[in-house]
Amino acid sequence: MVERPASVVKELIENALDAGATSIDVAIEDGGRQTIRVSDDGIGMTRDDAVLSLARHATSKIRTANDLVGVRSFGFRGEALAAISSVSHLELETAPHDGAGTIVRAAGGAVLEVAEAARRRGTTVKVSRLFYNAPARHKFLRGRLSEWRAILDAIGAMALTRRDVRVSVAHDGKKALVLPVASVLRDRLAGVYGSEFAARLLDVDDLSGTTHVAGLVERPSDVGTATRRVFVSVNGRAVRDIGIVRAAETAYRSTIPAGVRPTLFLDVVVAADSVDVNVHPAKAEVRFRDRWQIERVVETAVRRALGTFDAGALFGRPAWVVSPAPLSNIQAPVDVEALQPPSDDPRGGLFEGEPEPSSIIADTPVDHAAGPRQTVDVPPLTQLQRTYLMFEHDQGIVLVDQHSAHERVLYEQFMRALEQGEQPGQRLLFPMTLHLGPAESEAFEQHRELFERLGFEIEGFGGHTLLVRAVPMPHPRFDPERCLRETLAALTGDREAGAHARHERLAATVACKAAIKAGDALSPAEMRALFIALRDTTLPAHDVHGRATIVQLAWDEIERRFGRR
Ligand SMILES: Nc1ncnc2c1ncn2[C@@H]1O[C@H](COP(=O)(O)OP(=O)(O)OP(=O)(O)O)[C@@H](O)[C@H]1O
Numbered sequence: 001m002v003e004r005p006a007s008v009v010k011e012l013i014e015n016a017l018d019a020g021a022t023s024i025d026v027a028i029e030d031g032g033r034q035t036i037r038v039s040d041d042g043i044g045m046t047r048d049d050a051v052l053s054l055a056r057h058a059t060s061k062i063r064t065a066n067d068l069v070g071v072r073s074f075g076f077r078g079e080a081l082a083a084i085s086s087v088s089h090l091e092l093e094t095a096p097h098d099g100a101g102t103i104v105r106a107a108g109g110a111v112l113e114v115a116e117a118a119r120r121r122g123t124t125v126k127v128s129r130l131f132y133n134a135p136a137r138h139k140f141l142r143g144r145l146s147e148w149r150a151i152l153d154a155i156g157a158m159a160l161t162r163r164d165v166r167v168s169v170a171h172d173g174k175k176a177l178v179l180p181v182a183s184v185l186r187d188r189l190a191g192v193y194g195s196e197f198a199a200r201l202l203d204v205d206d207l208s209g210t211t212h213v214a215g216l217v218e219r220p221s222d223v224g225t226a227t228r229r230v231f232v233s234v235n236g237r238a239v240r241d242i243g244i245v246r247a248a249e250t251a252y253r254s255t256i257p258a259g260v261r262p263t264l265f266l267d268v269v270v271a272a273d274s275v276d277v278n279v280h281p282a283k284a285e286v287r288f289r290d291r292w293q294i295e296r297v298v299e300t301a302v303r304r305a306l307g308t309f310d311a312g313a314l315f316g317r318p319a320w321v322v323s324p325a326p327l328s329n330i331q332a333p334v335d336v337e338a339l340q341p342p343s344d345d346p347r348g349g350l351f352e353g354e355p356e357p358s359s360i361i362a363d364t365p366v367d368h369a370a371g372p373r374q375t376v377d378v379p380p381l382t383q384l385q386r387t388y389l390m391f392e393h394d395q396g397i398v399l400v401d402q403h404s405a406h407e408r409v410l411y412e413q414f415m416r417a418l419e420q421g422e423q424p425g426q427r428l429l430f431p432m433t434l435h436l437g438p439a440e441s442e443a444f445e446q447h448r449e450l451f452e453r454l455g456f457e458i459e460g461f462g463g464h465t466l467l468v469r470a471v472p473m474p475h476p477r478f479d480p481e482r483c484l485r486e487t488l489a490a491l492t493g494d495r496e497a498g499a500h501a502r503h504e505r506l507a508a509t510v511a512c513k514a515a516i517k518a519g520d521a522l523s524p525a526e527m528r529a530l531f532i533a534l535r536d537t538t539l540p541a542h543d544v545h546g547r548a549t550i551v552q553l554a555w556d557e558i559e560r561r562f563g564r565r
């Protein structure tokens with residue numbers, strides 16, 4: 001149990017917290033290899049209790065039956081102090097109230113001296129010469145810096161859970177951390193990791209039923225650029241819960257490249273009777289009554305946080321869309337459907353033989369629909385290089401990659417089609433026949449039902465030939481044959497098990513193939529439609545491969561370049 005200095009620090013701080021400390025001072029010498037001192041202003045101990053506390057199974061924790069199942073206690077082994085004192089020189093100075101106190105000195109587990117000591121209420125435990133009598137363990141101590149880093153990590157985790165406690169840490173006489181009581185996680189994180197780091201994180205805050213998920217998570221564009229840190233607490237206790245971390249990571253899908261993992265700080269609060277954290281004290285695992293439900297709340301909360309990324313402001317998206325909205329908004333985030341013509345709408349552009357090019361979004365409120373929804377401010381848009389849309393914004397000049405942006409729009413529409421219901425396709429005036437190779441044919445059969453949900457209407461025509469009657473969301477430059485072929489080629493050999501993962505893969509592939517390309521000239525109406533549709537996505541700033549859809553050139557930067565400031 002006592003593995004290294006950091007585990008001693010952790011046990012001593014837990015004891016201080018158990019004692020109701022509001023202020024904890026830690027002083028470390030030589031990475032904890034010389035001395036570890038932890039002082040608190042908690043309830044302290046009487047002389048008898050102080051002596052007893054060094055004996056095994058001396059816990060005072062189990063006061064009520066509730067303590068046995070409660071989440072708030074750190075386990076009930078009652079032997080941390082005994083174990084530590086058996087492998088070190090230990091000095092325990094404690095007082096239950098200001099004035100009369102006790103000092104107990106022990107070495108190798110034996111009490112050497114008990115004396116009176118005047119001190120303020122609280123306890124100071126000083127552990128020196130750790131493992132002096134356990135050469136096998138002493139040998140495994142790492143260098144000063146390595147042990148010090150482990151200590152800092154342990155204190156950091158503790159400091160994040162208990163932001164109501166003031167903490168100071170010194171190493172070899174130098175102040176290393178001073179953490180005042182923090183009312184919000186961001187302030188505590190700033191204290192532990194620096195304010196620049198803390199300032200870049202995005203707020204998570206979601207309540208669903210009795211489950212509350214709050215915290216801070218990394219911006220997708222920052223993921224992979226610095227040391228990854230993960231912290232999860234459940235009902236105020238730091239835990240290592242792979243399920244919760246995975247759920248949060250799932251929320252990042254389609255915003256970051258595969259393989260990189262985000263920094264996460266999450267506080268999960270659930271009804272006390274729906275969780276049991278005492279499954280394995282060392283592993284700090286959690287057992288939830290309904291794990292699936294809790295993981296979904298975590299995923300939704302993080303997903304929403306990513307959606308609040310500053311792209312909202314960039315697009316002049318009204319605050320009520322950007323800031324926390326009812327949960328249902330995540331499921332059906334915006335009225336993108338309203339931008340689509342009804343399924344029997346005769347206006348199908350190219351595909352109904354109308355020569356006039358329709359907009360890339362098939363229809364826009366600007367041109368056709370009536371209703372309050374069109375009162376959207378769309379800035380004047382310019383197309384550059386037939387590849388980027390440019391517009392002006394308070395903060396600077398904004399460039400949007402038209403392909404990436406359209407891909408994001410289509411991806412989200414396809415995902416809703418796959419997971420939430422029918423997506424009407426557009427009937428082709430002349431059905432199209434498609435001859436497939438055996439592998440493509442197999443990929444099609446495997447995904448047939450999903451293609452239909454996307455809005456493709458496809459019939460077998462004998463052998464490896466397909467008859468395509470309808471395709472989803474066409475635009476004048478949409479080449480259905482090429483889209484289908486390339487999608488099938490990309491799906492060949494796709495045996496991914498999970499339905500959701502398959503949906504994402506298919507939606508991303510079709511979106512990529514169906515989206516307008518770089519080099520496509522867009523009409524003003526099409527640019528407008530794309531702008532509106534992108535603004536209304538949940539993650540406008542990211543394409544489905546984790547790249548940026550938007551680049552901003554700030555006025556500050558421009559002024560600097562012109563020597564105006
Ligand atoms: N800083 C402290 N302030 C007040 N009492 C303390 C402090 N540290 C230890 N004690 C007392 O000593 C007892 C033994 O502490 P110890 O850490 O060995 O066991 P524990 O905290 O009860 O259980 P665990 O093994 O889970 O740490 C505690 O139950 C508590 O009563």
Ligand SMILES: [Mg+2]
Pocket residue numbers: 011014015080081
């Ligand atoms: Mg303890």
